[in-house]
Amino acid sequence: MCGIIGVTGSADALDILLDGLERLEYRGYDSAGVVLIDDEGISRVRIADGTHSVATLRKVTPEADHGQPAGIGHTRWATHGHPSERNAHPHLDCSGHVALVHNGIIENHAEIAAELVAAGHTLASDTDTEVLAHLIEDALKTGLSLTEAVRRVLRDVRGAFALGVVSMDDPELIVAARRVSPLIIGALGGQSFLASDIPALLERTRDLMVLDDDQIAELRPGSIVVTTIDGVVVTPPPLHVTWDVEAAQMGGFDDFMTKEIHEQPQAIADTLRGRVDADGRIVLDQLDLSDDDLRAITQVSVVACGSSFHAGLVAKYAFERWMRLPVEVDIASEFRYRDPVLHENALVVGVSQSGETVDTLQAMRKARESGAKVIVVSNVVDSSMAREAHGVLYTHAGPEVGVAATKTVVAQIVALELLGLRIAQVRGTLSADEIATELAALGSMGAIVAEAIARDDAVARVAAELADAREFFFLGRGTGYPTALEGALKLKEISYLHAEGYPGGELKHGPLAVIEPGCVVVAVATGGPLKEKMLSNVAEVKSRGATVVLVVDDGDALAAASGDYVLRVPAAPVLMAPIKDVVPLQQFAYHLARARGLDVDRPRNLAKTVTVE
Numbered sequence: 001m002c003g004i005i006g007v008t009g010s011a012d013a014l015d016i017l018l019d020g021l022e023r024l025e026y027r028g029y030d031s032a033g034v035v036l037i038d039d040e041g042i043s044r045v046r047i048a049d050g051t052h053s054v055a056t057l058r059k060v061t062p063e064a065d066h067g068q069p070a071g072i073g074h075t076r077w078a079t080h081g082h083p084s085e086r087n088a089h090p091h092l093d094c095s096g097h098v099a100l101v102h103n104g105i106i107e108n109h110a111e112i113a114a115e116l117v118a119a120g121h122t123l124a125s126d127t128d129t130e131v132l133a134h135l136i137e138d139a140l141k142t143g144l145s146l147t148e149a150v151r152r153v154l155r156d157v158r159g160a161f162a163l164g165v166v167s168m169d170d171p172e173l174i175v176a177a178r179r180v181s182p183l184i185i186g187a188l189g190g191q192s193f194l195a196s197d198i199p200a201l202l203e204r205t206r207d208l209m210v211l212d213d214d215q216i217a218e219l220r221p222g223s224i225v226v227t228t229i230d231g232v233v234v235t236p237p238p239l240h241v242t243w244d245v246e247a248a249q250m251g252g253f254d255d256f257m258t259k260e261i262h263e264q265p266q267a268i269a270d271t272l273r274g275r276v277d278a279d280g281r282i283v284l285d286q287l288d289l290s291d292d293d294l295r296a297i298t299q300v301s302v303v304a305c306g307s308s309f310h311a312g313l314v315a316k317y318a319f320e321r322w323m324r325l326p327v328e329v330d331i332a333s334e335f336r337y338r339d340p341v342l343h344e345n346a347l348v349v350g351v352s353q354s355g356e357t358v359d360t361l362q363a364m365r366k367a368r369e370s371g372a373k374v375i376v377v378s379n380v381v382d383s384s385m386a387r388e389a390h391g392v393l394y395t396h397a398g399p400e401v402g403v404a405a406t407k408t409v410v411a412q413i414v415a416l417e418l419l420g421l422r423i424a425q426v427r428g429t430l431s432a433d434e435i436a437t438e439l440a441a442l443g444s445m446g447a448i449v450a451e452a453i454a455r456d457d458a459v460a461r462v463a464a465e466l467a468d469a470r471e472f473f474f475l476g477r478g479t480g481y482p483t484a485l486e487g488a489l490k491l492k493e494i495s496y497l498h499a500e501g502y503p504g505g506e507l508k509h510g511p512l513a514v515i516e517p518g519c520v521v522v523a524v525a526t527g528g529p530l531k532e533k534m535l536s537n538v539a540e541v542k543s544r545g546a547t548v549v550l551v552v553d554d555g556d557a558l559a560a561a562s563g564d565y566v567l568r569v570p571a572a573p574v575l576m577a578p579i580k581d582v583v584p585l586q587q588f589a590y591h592l593a594r595a596r597g598l599d600v601d602r603p604r605n606l607a608k609t610v611t612v613e
């Protein structure tokens, strides 16, 4: 997830770009850059300075500013290519006449890059984006206008994009285009603007338009023409923004946690994007493990902390079913101080949103020293874990600001399940048809999660009824067990209420003694072979006086009848069920925390990234 911005027709173009980039930093800050353009030429400044990228850019850009009236800018969340100045946007074509900024992923960039290099182009970065500048360069050479050149190129690329493109041939013009990635445009008083998100433009204009998929906008000073990819002129519906800037930074949501819960379908889609080729082969290109390496694996060990550990637990069920290999999932702080037995052909998978959690990092180091192959599932490109592991599998959830992990957890489950299917594919433990079925099911999870998120009001009503409760148990069996652990962790973390997560079958071995009237038991009783057994556990706690909240699949009236309160979710295959079952549990924790007047984004005593033991 990156942020882009553009302006034409302004005496303050540079200030508009820099102010906008500051407002877009929440979308990533691995690097930042601008291009300013006029009849004299293109001036480009790029900085890779981590969290200070935009601030440093502001310090150094005055030298490049000669009052150019147009420009484009970018703040980067690295996906392809390390966070570095070389990979920072804007990117140029070979001649330096075309510059562009991009948010999204060009899925077929590798094959395009090979063709471009064979045709004599020189690529100056490791990004997926740069190929677009060279494709546009070639299209311009055939005599097309910039708009037509962009239109032609977009027909040949796969993936997601929001683009801003400028060319020396027509320096007042910015061509903007969108597929999947968000893009808004607006014009006011002789100036025209584009940006990834509303906050970037709110100080300039409140009257905006949202570009639709496969629409292309020609921005000239004070005027905008929008066409479809086929060249038909269209008028996007106007959007008048009434929020203030602070609210707009959170996309109109009250807090980052809500925003990030709503971003889960996108996180799932972005994590799946480009990872299956036309032949149905799962492509995890930064894994750096050959098919022979994957075939040689004799055991899998997952190490992680907190919510990432729960994602690992979900993966265990899928890995064992699909790969038929022994799988262990360890809390990293335990693993690193044990003497774990790792065979020569062990695969150790670190799971970490930040890629910096010290216990997970040390556990991975220990595994590496013992000779195991070590990979990491990380949301942060070039994190310490990504640098130290043999291979990386990135989740593409975008930056997560709320301390409570939400969208990164579902993205981790998706990424781990892709890994499981890849290994099963190579080892032949699943047939091509079975792999295709599982991939299709994973592909449908975004829509299912969106449907679950839309039921927030129902969850809020249940939370309001239980606002005075102080003791919570979360129960689940099978993949419902890690879901229950995650539900309990979310509740503890942001509401400061006591919550325990347990496997349903374990209750009678002790915890049942604690159950009494006043206790709330949240039971995950969605589909799967263990649902009846789960409902028996529910009967056990009900008979001891607990109040029961049941998470059940749509249409399961029998299960629903066992609960005092019911949270309904759409059904999904059992190995993927946690991806959607966790949604009402996130919302339940959220509403209980808000009812207690707490800051859900910054809970007490906690930090987003835990780099101390």
Ligand code: AGP
Pocket: 305, 306, 307, 308, 351, 352, 353, 354, 355, 356, 357, 360, 403, 404, 405, 406, 490, 493, 607, 608, 609, 610
């Ligand atoms: C989750 O809501 C927590 N904030 C926490 O448990 C987190 O998952 C854990 O600290 C691991 O972080 P990581 O994924 O960055 O390694």
